[in-house]
Amino acid sequence: MENQLDKSRPLALIVDDEESIRNTLADVLDDEGWDTKLAANGYEGVDRFKKASPDLVFLDVWMPNLDGIQTLQILKELNHQTPVVVMSGHGTIDTAVRATRIGAFEYLEKPLSLEKILPLLEHANKLRKAHSRTSQLVEATEMIGRSEGLMQIKRQINMVAPRNAWILITGENGTGKEVVARNVHARSTRCNEAFIAVNCAAIPEELIESELFGHQKGAFTNAIASKQGKFELANNGTLFLDEIGDMSLKTQAKILRILQEQKFERVGGVEAIEVDVRVIAATNKNLKEEIEKGQFREDLYYRLNVIPFELPPLRDRGDDISDLCDYFFQQFSLELAEPQKRLSDDAYLMLKQYRWPGNIRELKNMLERICIMIPDEVIRVEHLKGLLPVDDEPRPTPTLNAQAATLKQAKTDFERAFILDKLEENQWNVTKTAEAIGVERSNLHRKLKVFKIDPKQRG
Template sequence: MAGRGGHVLAVDDDEDLLRLLAMRLKAWGFRVTTASSAEEALSKIAVEPPQVVVSDVRLPGKDGLALFEEVRIARPALPVILLTAHGSIPDAVQATSRGVFGYLTKPFDSRVLLDKIEQALQLSTAPAGTDDKAWCAGIVFRSTRMADLLNEARMVAASDASVLIRGESGTGKEMLARAIHLASPRARAPFVAINCGAIPEPLLESELFGHVKGAFTGADAARSGLFQAADGGTLFLDEIGDMPLALQVKLLRVLQERAVRPLGALRAEPVDVRVLSATHRDLESAMAGGQFREDLYYRLDVVTLVLPRLDERREDIPVLAAHFVHQVAGKYGKHVSGFAPEALEALATAAWPGNVRQLYNVVEQCCALTATPLIPLALAQRALRVPTMEALSYAEAKQRFERNYLVQLLKLTNGNVAEAARIADRNRTEFYRLLQKYNLMPAMFRADGEAPAGKPG
């Protein structure tokens, strides 16, 4: 049997079994890296990400499921295959539903493992025909953070996995969803988007699922819903966190049965739709408060992609501003070359609570008012003072402070979690939970990308 030459990370605390697994993988033609613990595996993933992870479930410290959860946060598109000698473990079903690529029971058949790895490699390899940038042409960036995100998005696009896009308002969640659709095998089929928070609850059900004639007062004719409109393609559910609980139940049924029953209809209609969703809300808190169904969350959150705030990708501000000037100047019939250097500096250092959407508004105002080819500093400052967003709620302000506090701690301690937890007066388990909540990886803050000796992060 011959492998595809992909890079596989094998994880097992039993040295003999790990050596045998590595030998088998190399014999199949794979490049193999090994680790004897979840902590060592995470460190190696941070330095040189593999294309597939094959891990035993039982590991010292963090087990294989905990390793999967951390990989899922840091690198959503990296497939993980778990091996266990305990085939009856109920976690298998839950882990598979949450995105574990494969779950094999020891002793496993070599052919089955090889097939699983090759299937995973197909997921982690960019699909044919997407080497060009047409699929993400509308997303302008220079930062490595956005480049990494788009690389993950392109890999995820090759599968039919549900994707949850997280990010603050104005970061471009719908644009990323559209790019995933264009990079997917469904690109020639419809892309349909709906903002679940912008439509009144009585109308949202009909919008999504359709209705038959006479289903309710005013239903003078039958009407197809957006699921039917997106058949064969992609349905993007924006602000999914604002969906009423009653509709969450019906959405879950559609996702489970792959069929839609319009309002007033006696029978369901089969649909073939990939669902992408997005939210700026903390869904974990919403679930804890009974405002969002946990079973629906796990259906939607097979893969998570997180769009950074604009102030987390400041190197993109100059290229975004130039792009928006090119877009907007013609609208006002003006020849605008761009921003004067000091004006561009003001944009690059400003606070951006409204993210990319706010930057677009600032550029548009500057283009509308400028009398010179180069937009001057005074005009940029005037536009930046225009209120573009309501004051943060207490919960949002608390979350922003908490995240910034964690970032500063990790910078101060060079990514040493034990030291950071000590300074914060929190135990390591609780501190790790906070890091996961905000998608922060200690390795991001280490100068050499490796855990300090004797103190695994």
């Protein structure tokens, strides 16, 4: 039987069609300081996993309808970090290998022995505490920085998260689109339900319908069992469709239908499955341009773009570089069990001036290399010179021309250099540049004529 939950105790989910095994294992876990949730089949196990977020799962292989291997695949898609112990009274090497490849934490043969269970509980508890520390760090500083651009995004998240409106997030690769989506989910009324992320660009075209909508057994070659799709797994929760601009027009049409009707059929199926899903989509493409090219459906764009989020690139968040470096250095320090590194003032300035074409992802990867390859605790300019690409050196900051004959000439030279710098920063887009420097577009155009700057000619 299930015990009363104590938030200070770890939680295990036991999925087995034999009641005697469920209850016996629950008693053992209770004696070892664990709370338990019980499920009599795979479907019930998936449902309880989504609602309870257990720290450990004991999963039987041989169950009717949805067997243990299929259930394991679903659980790993929902949360790949949760350790799952697969159990079987009719174990074979093939079954053990399949379970391990999918991501099983351990494979145990029945009857279960206390000698094998206790070390697993100890190991799983250590993992739980480690994940808890990391989660607390991530939750506390997930969106790192204090720049005005980021603060605007945070305010927008707090405003729209409690609603169920669909969201379209745009921004360059590496700007943190999934982080924003997870923040919206965490602050929504669906926060206790599943958050399912799908990278539309990473799934082959012939498999994307099966991934999104699921399939029936025998629907196509190698469909040896029925499978739930991402929409079904995200029921009552949030589905994050990343890189939606890379989705085919055929799949876009099906997505549009689901958004309109909130129901669909699995591939090879005839039964309509109803879902209640909040969709958050993201792309690094200009969807209006894709619509003009005939590569994205206009009706889907307006269906998704109820609440638009446009994430600023890291080069426009220079004031956040210091906070981001401190955060990632702290993460890597914990992972590597080494003293935390820090930047010298001149190294920080160098990073702040760099353009970061790969955005936060590029910064994180570079800092990880620093933590692994450089033993010094203080990171200086000489350390960075070998890490920043030679063909993308930091832009010099515009400065006053000390050789100018008059103050007016010095101010004019500085203003021209400043505008050129900001135009380059905004890919020579006059509208974006005007917004960035806080002037009317018409005023900026007049300045460009005065300084004889033609954006079409790239300066």
